[in-house]
Amino acid sequence: MIVDIVQTLLNGLAAGAAYALLGVGFTMMFGVMRRLNLSYGATLMFGGYLGALLASRAGGALPDAALVLLAAAVTVAGATLAGLYVERLCFAPLRGRSGVAAMVSSFAVWMQIEEFSTWLLPLHTNPYPAPFNVASWQLGALTLRPEHLLTLLVAVLVAILLHRLLRASRFGLAVRTLSDSPAAAQAVGIDAGRTTLLAFLAASTVGGIGAWLVLVADQQVTPMFGMWSMAKGLIAMMLGGLGSIPGAVAGGLLLGVLEASGQALFGPQIRELIAWGALFLVLVLRPGGLFGRAAFDLDIAAHQRL
Amino acid sequence: MLDVKDVVTAYGKIEALKGVSLSVEPGSITCLLGPNGAGKTTLMYTIAGILRPRRGSVRFGGDELVGQSADRVVNRGIALVPENRLVFPQMSVTENLAAGAYLRHDHGEIASDLEKLFARFPALKERRSQPAGTLSGGEQQMLAVARALMSRPKLLMMDEPSMGLAPLVVEEIFRIVGELNRDGITIFMVEQNAHMALKVAHKFFLMEQGKVTFAGAPGEVAQDEVIRRAYLGSAKAT
Ligand SMILES: Nc1ncnc2c1ncn2[C@@H]1O[C@H](COP(=O)(O)OP(=O)(O)OP(=O)(O)O)[C@@H](O)[C@H]1O
Ligand SMILES: [Mg+2]
Numbered sequence: 001m002i003v004d005i006v007q008t009l010l011n012g013l014a015a016g017a018a019y020a021l022l023g024v025g026f027t028m029m030f031g032v033m034r035r036l037n038l039s040y041g042a043t044l045m046f047g048g049y050l051g052a053l054l055a056s057r058a059g060g061a062l063p064d065a066a067l068v069l070l071a072a073a074v075t076v077a078g079a080t081l082a083g084l085y086v087e088r089l090c091f092a093p094l095r096g097r098s099g100v101a102a103m104v105s106s107f108a109v110w111m112q113i114e115e116f117s118t119w120l121l122p123l124h125t126n127p128y129p130a131p132f133n134v135a136s137w138q139l140g141a142l143t144l145r146p147e148h149l150l151t152l153l154v155a156v157l158v159a160i161l162l163h164r165l166l167r168a169s170r171f172g173l174a175v176r177t178l179s180d181s182p183a184a185a186q187a188v189g190i191d192a193g194r195t196t197l198l199a200f201l202a203a204s205t206v207g208g209i210g211a212w213l214v215l216v217a218d219q220q221v222t223p224m225f226g227m228w229s230m231a232k233g234l235i236a237m238m239l240g241g242l243g244s245i246p247g248a249v250a251g252g253l254l255l256g257v258l259e260a261s262g263q264a265l266f267g268p269q270i271r272e273l274i275a276w277g278a279l280f281l282v283l284v285l286r287p288g289g290l291f292g293r294a295a296f297d298l299d300i301a302a303h304q305r306l
Numbered sequence: 307m308l309d310v311k312d313v314v315t316a317y318g319k320i321e322a323l324k325g326v327s328l329s330v331e332p333g334s335i336t337c338l339l340g341p342n343g344a345g346k347t348t349l350m351y352t353i354a355g356i357l358r359p360r361r362g363s364v365r366f367g368g369d370e371l372v373g374q375s376a377d378r379v380v381n382r383g384i385a386l387v388p389e390n391r392l393v394f395p396q397m398s399v400t401e402n403l404a405a406g407a408y409l410r411h412d413h414g415e416i417a418s419d420l421e422k423l424f425a426r427f428p429a430l431k432e433r434r435s436q437p438a439g440t441l442s443g444g445e446q447q448m449l450a451v452a453r454a455l456m457s458r459p460k461l462l463m464m465d466e467p468s469m470g471l472a473p474l475v476v477e478e479i480f481r482i483v484g485e486l487n488r489d490g491i492t493i494f495m496v497e498q499n500a501h502m503a504l505k506v507a508h509k510f511f512l513m514e515q516g517k518v519t520f521a522g523a524p525g526e527v528a529q530d531e532v533i534r535r536a537y538l539g540s541a542k543a544t
Contacts, residue, residue: 170408177394177405184392186356188453189380189409 003141008264009257014148016256017155018213022229023236023248024162025207031179031243032199035099039086039110041230042117043204044211047079048221049117051212052126059129068216071129075215076208082113083204087197095193110226118223130216147217158209159249165202166245175199179243207233235279241289250291254278307332307492308353308384308461313362313372315345315352322348323359324516330461330509335483335493337503339537340513346496347389349513350465354386355379366461380409385459389466389496391450395439399430402438402449406456416456423452426482444475451482462486464495468502480506500537504528 022044029037051071059067086109094102130147137144166172174195177185186192211229215221236255240247255275262274282290308330315323322345330336340346351357353364355376364371371379385406394402403423407416424431427448433441438449447467454462464483468476480502487493487506497503503510510527512520520530527533 173401173405173408176397176401177408180394180396181392183351183356184388184394184450185405186376187354187380187386187388187392188405189377189457190405191375191377 004264007142008260010142010144010148012257012260013253014145014151014256015217015260016253017151018210018217018252019232019236019255020249020252021155021158021206021210021213022233023240023252024159024245025203025205025210026230026233027237027240027243027245027248028175028203028206029200030237031245032175032196033091033095033102034182034243035091035102036106037086037091037200038103038107038230039082039090039113040207040233041226041228042110042113043082043086044079044207044229045221045223045226046082046113046117047075047077047208048128048211048215048225049121049126050078051075051215052128052221053120055127055129056121064129064133065131067129068131072212072216075212076205079208079211080201080204083201083207084197085109086113087200091200092193092197095196114223114226117226124222126221128215128219128221130219147213151213151217154209154213158206162202162206162245171195171198232275235275238279238289239282241291244289244291247289247291251289254290307367308494309363309365310349310353311363311365313349313352313364314360315348315357316360317348321360322516323352323362325362326513326516326518328511328518328521330492330494332492333487333490334508335487335495335506336509336511337500337507338494338496338511338513339498339500339503339533340496341536343515344513345516346513347465350386350389350463350496353379353463354384356386377409380457380459383458383460385454385457385462387447387450387454387462387464387467390469391443391446393438393441393446393449393453396437399434399436399438399441399449402453403430403456406453409457419456419458423455427452444471444478447471447475447479448482451479455486459491461492461494464493464497466496466498468497468499476502498537500527500533 026040029040051074054071054074055067062070086106090105090109091102134146136146166175174185174190177188177190178192178195182192214229232255236252237248238251239254240249240251255278258274258278259271262270310329311327313323313326314321326345326349338346348357352359353371355371355374355378359372362372366382366384369382371382394405397405403420407419410416429445430449430452433445438446441449451467467479471479476499483493483495484506504524504527507524510522510524511518512533520533522530
């Protein structure tokens with residue numbers, strides 16, 4: 001019984017660690033822009049499709065380990081590149097102007113990127129190269145699955161690096177001032193356009209790493225991945241509180257544990273229902289999220305955005 | 307030192323500045339008066355390079371600032387204490403000040419400037435690791451001023467620094483303004499509290515509906531019927 005609980009918790013945390021990265025990428029974009037990037041999921045899907053494309057074209061010619069590493073690199077780079085495209089196309093031209101127009105244009109680009117990805121690989125299900133020919137380890141009655149360990153390890157590493165980048169670098173200072181008060185950030189001489197772009201790219205990279213972790217665990221990518229990853233990122237972000245990075249980490253982990261517990265108790269059909277239910281509950285009871293600033297705070301910040 | 311000529315700045319179709327011209331003499335304290343919505347803040351943001359004017363020119367020590375980015379303007383020696391203070395609420399006091407020195411690379415000097423500012427604003431020193439959002443209004447205003455000073459400006463622009471503050475704090479702010487000016491910093495401030503401003507400022511401008519409608523020395527301000535009624539009349543608060 002205890003073992004079951006611990007096992008469920010472990011499964012939940014592993015899934016949640018990937019959700020956390022998806023949420024962190026999403027929330028970082030919101031933090032610097034005060035806009036939701038609706039093509040976030042599509043850019044991650046694009047990265048995933050590039051990895052799968054690599055496997056389908058060059059899979060046979062490469063040793064397994066090389067293919068896995070190359071797919072990881074291609075996926076993360078693809079997500080970042082697609083992020084660059086979205087930022088330049090949808091957000092940079094409208095910075096300081098209509099937030100709604102920027103979000104709607106990012107919705108249009110979502111469709112565009114998704115169409116392009118499925119044009120690259122028209123099949124519904126595409127195998128994604130994964131490093132797990134390894135069997136699971138048994139630790140007493142606990143099963144340690146290699147993809148879970150990989151996810152936890154990578155997510156912790158990314159979180160530490162990101163924390164250092166934001167807390168201890170000049171770029172991090174610029175990003176935080178911009179999230180806190182865009183007008184004042186510009187008044188002290190921070191280049192808002194350049195900082196936003198770089199933060200957007202960093203966020204796309206973090207999201208891309210999160211997406212890769214999910215894809216190697218699933219060993220496949222489908223056209224649903226864009227929608228799916230955006231939903232997970234959105235829920236993780238909102239549970240933790242819009243714009244808060246530690247919040248998104250906590251939100252992602254919580255989401256993972258809730259889903260795993262729900263699945264253990266009521267079966268797999270209930271998984272998604274629990275996630276959305278938790279989101280609504282938090283939004284109604286604590287609209288600012290569990291750890292974030294209150295929503296009206298953010299509205300004020302949005303009005304001050306120049 | 308600062309020459310603004312025929313500046314037009316618009317939000318969409320609405321022109322908030324309809325051809326503003328004024329100048330700030332080096333070493334002076336220059337005060338800009340004007341009713342709500344006159345365009346004072348818009349002018350400050352335009353000079354700071356945060357808003358881009360439709361036309362006109364802003365010259366600072368001979369350089370044209372229009373078309374320059376905000377960081378270039380800071381580098382030239384202009385710092386803005388924005389309206390409503392706009393400290394970085396989630397960052398500590400020290401981090402706020404570090405952000406003020408964002409464009410500087412002389413780390414030793416930055417550290418010594420930080421100590422000097424802490425000596426000038428002891429309340430900030432006590433709260434150095436506290437998030438700026440938790441400071442009182444007066445402390446936040448001091449922090450906004452200190453943050454601007456961290457860039458070592460030649461011209462300090464202050465947008466309604468006394469807004470919403472208790473009389474004692476307002477006096478403290480004007481005392482600091484006088485001190486900074488004696489240290490050689492030129493001051494260009496928006497201020498509704500004309501009584502206080504009259505004590506320190508050397509030159510006044512009045513802006514109404516996007517235009518400068520009056521310019522004069524303190525003596526002339528007290529003479530002007532319109533200003534007297536609007537700004538020096540009985541019980542007119544900020
Ligand atoms: N972001 C904005 N978008 C559209 N219009 C704006 C914006 N900011 C200011 N305005 C308009 O421009 C005009 C000038 O505003 P501004 O803030 O410069 O006035 P102000 O003189 O600073 O007023 P106050 O004394 O209230 O601070 C006003 O009519 C205002 O409604
Ligand atoms: Mg104003």
